[in-house]
Amino acid sequence: xxxxxxxxxxxxxxxxxxxxxxxxxxxxxxxxxxxxxxxxxxxxxxxxxxxxxxxxxxxxxxxxxxxxxxxxxxxxxxxxxxxxxxxxxxxxxxxxxxxxxxxxxxxxxxxxx
Amino acid sequence: xxxxxxxxxxxxxxxxxxxxxxxxxxxxxxxxxxxxxxxxxxxxxxxxxxxxxxxxxxxxxxxxxxxxxxxxxxxxxxxxxxxxxxxxxxxxxxxxxxxxxxxxxxxxxxxxxxx
Numbered sequence: 326x327x328x329x330x331x332x333x334x335x336x337x338x339x340x341x342x343x344x345x346x347x348x349x350x351x352x353x354x355x356x357x358x359x360x361x362x363x364x365x366x367x368x369x370x371x372x373x374x375x376x377x378x379x380x381x382x383x384x385x386x387x388x389x390x391x392x393x394x395x396x397x398x399x400x401x402x403x404x405x406x407x408x409x410x411x412x413x414x415x416x417x418x419x420x421x422x423x424x425x426x427x428x429x430x431x432x433x434x435x436x437x438x
Numbered sequence: 439x440x441x442x443x444x445x446x447x448x449x450x451x452x453x454x455x456x457x458x459x460x461x462x463x464x465x466x467x468x469x470x471x472x473x474x475x476x477x478x479x480x481x482x483x484x485x486x487x488x489x490x491x492x493x494x495x496x497x498x499x500x501x502x503x504x505x506x507x508x509x510x511x512x513x514x515x516x517x518x519x520x521x522x523x524x525x526x527x528x529x530x531x532x533x534x535x536x537x538x539x540x541x542x543x544x545x546x547x548x549x550x551x552x553x
Contacts, residue, residue, distance in 0.1 A: 334478065357540055368442075368528050368544030369481070414480060424532070424540045425471070425496070430480035 328352050329417050331429030338436055344402040346432045348415035351396065355417040359426070360389065360400050363412045372413070373400070376420075405436045441465070442545035444529050450551045457516040459548050461529030469533070470512040471542065472496075472504060475526040484527075487512055519552040526550075 330349045338344045350358075359374035375382045375389040375398065382389045388401040402409055415429040442463045451457050461470065472484040473496075483496030485504040493504060501523060505513045516523055526549050530542040 331480070359541070366546070368530070368546055370544065371541045374541075418540050420540070424469075425483060425486055426540060426542060427483075428473075428481040430478060 328427045329415060329429045331415050331432060333432060334430065335433045336435070338402075338405045338434065340405060340407060340436055340438050342405050342436075344400075344405045344409065344434055344436070346400045346413055346415070346434070347397065348399065348417075348429050349395075349397045350417050350427075352417070352427075353396070354419050355427075357418045357420050357424075358389070358391065358398050359416050360387075361414045361416060361428075363414065363431075365411075369414055402434075405434075407436045407438065410434060410436050442529060442531055442543055444527075444545040444548050446548060447546065448549045450553065451519055452553050453520055455519050455552075457519050457550065459514045459527055459529075459550070461512045461514070461545060463510050463529075463531045463543075463545075465531055465533075465543060466509075467531035467533050467543070468509065469531060470506065471530040471532070472502075472512065472514045473528045473530065474498065474523075475528060475547075481528065484514065516550075516552075519550075521552045524550060524552045 360372045361369035362372040363369040373384050373387050386403045391398045413432045416426040418426045445460045468489050471486040473481045487506045503515045528547050529545040532542045
């Protein structure tokens with residue numbers, strides 16, 4: 326049973342454009358939603374994370390938008406650059422108790438010149 | 439720098455062989471995890487350990503076993519490898535603490551091929 330659904334599976338965006346990746350979750354007990362970035366040959370690394378007490382979090386060119394009622398959250402990359410080309414994973418967990426992460430299936434993002 | 443290391447980085451083996459993947463960390467974290475990554479399936483949790491005496495199955499533990507030899511070491515074993523265990527395997531660590539972000543720190547991965 327997939328508890329975190331991620332789309333699209335792959336995405337091609339022109340340099341300078343906006344990249345948008347979407348995730349939806351089922352478990353209403355989730356209250357921590359991170360995004361991980363993975364470059365080829367490397368392990369994933371935390372990019373940005375949000376808790377449901379806010380609807381948006383911005384760090385530089387990266388923004389998470391969160392819709393609690395729809396149980397959806399998305400990653401927006403503004404002014405996308407070739408160096409942003411990577412695989413992105415959304416995830417979810419509960420902050421207290423069992424804190425293991427449930428990951429989405431990943432999105433391979435390619436930024437073209 | 440405090441780090442998460444995995445050995446070996448690449449391994450090719452044959453069906454039926456026993457394989458051990460090792461993970462070591464110098465971050466001083468109590469929690470350690472093993473994931474496998476397959477194209478289109480994302481990262482799936484195999485086993486996790488919240489301290490040396492605590493071992494828990496993840497969503498896909500069948501065919502795998504683990505050993506937490508010390509706070510810093512967490513090994514994953516495939517007792518009798520099969521081709522559908524061909525995947526990229528990642529070890530990760532995180533720090534204990536209520537209210538803290540659940541950031542996990544990943545190793546560089548082990549690419550395992552079972553022929």
